[in-house]
Amino acid sequence: MTKETDSQNTAASQELGEAFGLFLEASKALEAQQAVLQGQIDRLSQELIVANSRLSSLLNSLPSGIILFENHIVIDFNPAALGMIPELQKDMEWTIPPSWKSMNSIRSGEYLVMMGGEERILQAHEVKSGLRSVLQLQDITSTITSRIEKERSDRLAAMGKMTAGIAHQLRTPLSTALLYSSHLSDASLEESQKQLFAQRLKTQLMNLEKLAGNMLMFIRQRPQKTNSLPVNQILDEACQTVQVLCDERHIQFIQSFNTEGVVVNVEKQSIVAALVAILENALQVTQSGQCIEIHSAHKGGRLEITIDDQGPGIAPDMMETLFEPFSTSRITGTGLGLSIARSAIDSHRGEILVSNREGGGARFTILLPCLTEL
Ligand SMILES: Nc1ncnc2c1ncn2[C@@H]1O[C@H](COP(=O)(O)OP(=O)(O)O)[C@@H](O)[C@H]1O
Numbered sequence: 001m002t003k004e005t006d007s008q009n010t011a012a013s014q015e016l017g018e019a020f021g022l023f024l025e026a027s028k029a030l031e032a033q034q035a036v037l038q039g040q041i042d043r044l045s046q047e048l049i050v051a052n053s054r055l056s057s058l059l060n061s062l063p064s065g066i067i068l069f070e071n072h073i074v075i076d077f078n079p080a081a082l083g084m085i086p087e088l089q090k091d092m093e094w095t096i097p098p099s100w101k102s103m104n105s106i107r108s109g110e111y112l113v114m115m116g117g118e119e120r121i122l123q124a125h126e127v128k129s130g131l132r133s134v135l136q137l138q139d140i141t142s143t144i145t146s147r148i149e150k151e152r153s154d155r156l157a158a159m160g161k162m163t164a165g166i167a168h169q170l171r172t173p174l175s176t177a178l179l180y181s182s183h184l185s186d187a188s189l190e191e192s193q194k195q196l197f198a199q200r201l202k203t204q205l206m207n208l209e210k211l212a213g214n215m216l217m218f219i220r221q222r223p224q225k226t227n228s229l230p231v232n233q234i235l236d237e238a239c240q241t242v243q244v245l246c247d248e249r250h251i252q253f254i255q256s257f258n259t260e261g262v263v264v265n266v267e268k269q270s271i272v273a274a275l276v277a278i279l280e281n282a283l284q285v286t287q288s289g290q291c292i293e294i295h296s297a298h299k300g301g302r303l304e305i306t307i308d309d310q311g312p313g314i315a316p317d318m319m320e321t322l323f324e325p326f327s328t329s330r331i332t333g334t335g336l337g338l339s340i341a342r343s344a345i346d347s348h349r350g351e352i353l354v355s356n357r358e359g360g361g362a363r364f365t366i367l368l369p370c371l372t373e374l
């Protein structure tokens with residue numbers, strides 16, 4: 001061996017030594033990293049175990065039934081689900097059985113189910129994610145029963161109120177009519193007196209007929225037959241009805257219509273009657289020399305009619321029940337005017353609003369959809 005080769009060998013083994021050194025360092029670093037990662041994995045696994053046990057205790061204590069499916073096969077379920085479906089087992093195929101009567105009429109996903117010989121209402125809600133799905137079953141029997149019970153008692157309360165109102169409205173004209181008819185059968189009565197009582201009897205019976213007609217109008221929900229009509233024609237007809245009364249009582253009736261060419265699809269008579277009912281109320285609170293104003297405008301696809309008066313405004317105790325049938329503050333009132341008006345406007349998918357104006361007096365606003373413009 002030459003001296004040169006010797007020194008070459010020494011250099012090579014030195015390089016190798018250095019390379020091993022580096023490798024050792026790198027593997028130590030890797031080992032350290034691996035240890036850190038393992039630590040993290042251990043911690044995460046521990047956390048996962050805790051989270052899992054929390055989740056399962058949560059699912060176990062949940063009153064709703066939870067079933068986990070994979071491709072329609074039951075993977076897991078909680079005790080509540082087993083309570084609802086006793087035959088439930090892991091790895092079985094399960095779908096909502098035909099014996100669960102769908103209660104579609106109420107809401108889809110609600111079923112009438114026999115559970116332990118008792119009828120229960122279950123609400124099923126499914127969340128799908130790929131092949132997996134989670135079915136949540138909730139016993140909503142008590143919610144539904146209390147909803148039905150509340151609706152029933154609301155209906156009974158409304159019926160009671162309505163009956164009391166009807167009885168109140170009928171009593172006076174009926175008892176007056178009875179009085180006149182008993183006078184008529186009095187043999188000692190002169191012919192002219194009989195004529196007078198017969199006339200009065202007829203008036204009372206006509207009042208009763210009008211009242212019955214108004215009640216029917218109130219319960220009639222939908223417009224019978226609608227026509228496309230210019231708004232101004234409807235407004236003119238309503239205004240003409242009250243113009244005479246305004247003239248008689250020296251009340252100024254201001255009409256400003258900004259609805260030239262605007263057309264609505266309505267049952268004319270019921271809209272005219274609604275406007276007249278509001279205008280009649282305005283007349284009742286207006287003194288001679290004061291004025292009533294009616295405006296119309298076309299705003300955002302809707303027709304807006306406002307009726308303002310200079311009366312005392314709506315009494316605070318009337319505000320809440322204003323549109324309810326038989327709600328009246330007048331001795332001779334029936335309290336049907338505004339309730340009929342509202343049911344007419346509602347049935348045309350409109351709105352009727354009321355407010356007391358800052359300067360005094362009431363403002364009624366009617367909003368109606370207008371479909372076309374001439
Ligand atoms: N323009 C108004 N100003 C003040 N109060 C009003 C006005 N319009 C209606 N009201 C109140 O609303 C009540 C109900 O009106 P309505 O339904 O037409 O029945 P009625 O006219 O038979 O009383 C009235 O008795 C009155 O108290």
Ligand SMILES: [Mg+2]
Binds near residue numbers: 277280281337338
């Ligand atoms: Mg009225």
